Amino acid sequence: MTSTPTVPPLTGTITVDASIDQTFRTFTERFGSWWPAEYHIGQADMATAILEPRRGGRWYERGVDGSECDWGRVLAWEPPHRLVVTWQINGQWQYDPDPAHASEIEVRFSADRPDQTTVQLEHRHLERLVDGQALRDGITGGGGWTSLLELLAKAATNQA
Amino acid sequence: MVTNGVEGLGVLGDPTRRAIFELLARHPCTVGELAQQLPITRSAVSQHLRVLKDGGLVVSRAEGTRRIYRLNPDGVTALRAYLDRVWEGALTAFGKAAHAAPIDPEQEDQ
Numbered sequence: 001m002t003s004t005p006t007v008p009p010l011t012g013t014i015t016v017d018a019s020i021d022q023t024f025r026t027f028t029e030r031f032g033s034w035w036p037a038e039y040h041i042g043q044a045d046m047a048t049a050i051l052e053p054r055r056g057g058r059w060y061e062r063g064v065d066g067s068e069c070d071w072g073r074v075l076a077w078e079p080p081h082r083l084v085v086t087w088q089i090n091g092q093w094q095y096d097p098d099p100a101h102a103s104e105i106e107v108r109f110s111a112d113r114p115d116q117t118t119v120q121l122e123h124r125h126l127e128r129l130v131d132g133q134a135l136r137d138g139i140t141g142g143g144g145w146t147s148l149l150e151l152l153a154k155a156a157t158n159q160a
Numbered sequence: 161m162v163t164n165g166v167e168g169l170g171v172l173g174d175p176t177r178r179a180i181f182e183l184l185a186r187h188p189c190t191v192g193e194l195a196q197q198l199p200i201t202r203s204a205v206s207q208h209l210r211v212l213k214d215g216g217l218v219v220s221r222a223e224g225t226r227r228i229y230r231l232n233p234d235g236v237t238a239l240r241a242y243l244d245r246v247w248e249g250a251l252t253a254f255g256k257a258a259h260a261a262p263i264d265p266e267q268e269d270q
Contacts, residue, residue, distance in 0.1 A: 007240055008240075010240065010243055010244055010247055012247045012248065012251045014251045014254065015255075016254075016255050016258035016259055018258050023258050026254070026257055026258045034250075034253045034257030036253050038249075039246050039249070039250065117258075119254070121251065123247060126240055126243070129239065
């Protein structure tokens with residue numbers, strides 16, 4: 001095998017006491033209401049984050065000053081069962097429009113019962129994010145990686 | 161009930177290791193330099209560095225008699241570790257929101 005080494009995908013599962021329709025709608029229509037505000041990339045503090053409910057829709061944050069920062073695009077929109085979005089944020093912690101540098105997040109919703117839904121998330125193709133020189137520069141030179149880690153530290157503190 | 165199956169890189173689950181990870185993100189350091197900035201002994205720093213190295217997050221190189229530690233410049237593992245924590249936090253937050261989400265009026269008749 002001589003293929004490019006790949007990074008194992010990240011996976012997560014959560015089960016919630018809500019119908020599949022409501023769970024899907026909370027995840028998408030109300031994305032900004034639950035996404036932790038500390039995970040943002042804009043210069044300004046994040047006011048909200050928006051997932052446009054259609055294939056090809058934008059996934060982005062809006063800062064308290066009204067500025068917008070893209071995170072990715074909606075690749076698959078199959079309510080209430082499946083959603084695929086790209087996460088294309090480079091090592092400078094900025095949106096990278098090059099599709100070759102886009103990782104993907106697939107979210108699957110399945111109804112365990114009428115009032116219980118399991119959400120399975122997979123974040124894959126992480127190696128594409130680091131194909132560019134940017135991440136290497138960022139991680140060794142400070143800059144984006146450092147600010148990213150400041151977010152990490154802040155997030156960790158808030159969770160403690 | 162939250163069942164969080166995010167693959168754990170338990171490596172960054174420890175607050176001291178997160179602190180070391182963050183210090184190394186700012187600039188490469190020796191064990192002594194890290195120990196000066198943290199309320200732990202050099203020997204404790206060394207133990208945490210070993211875990212971070214084993215986890216692929218940190219690499220070291222000898223420079224004369226000093227050994228300099230820095231984040232793994234390949235970045236992949238470190239980035240993955242970071243995103244792992246992002247999703248852990250995000251899914252937990254989502255679980256709370258999904259439980260608390262107001263039901264649409266037209267669905268509220270059950």
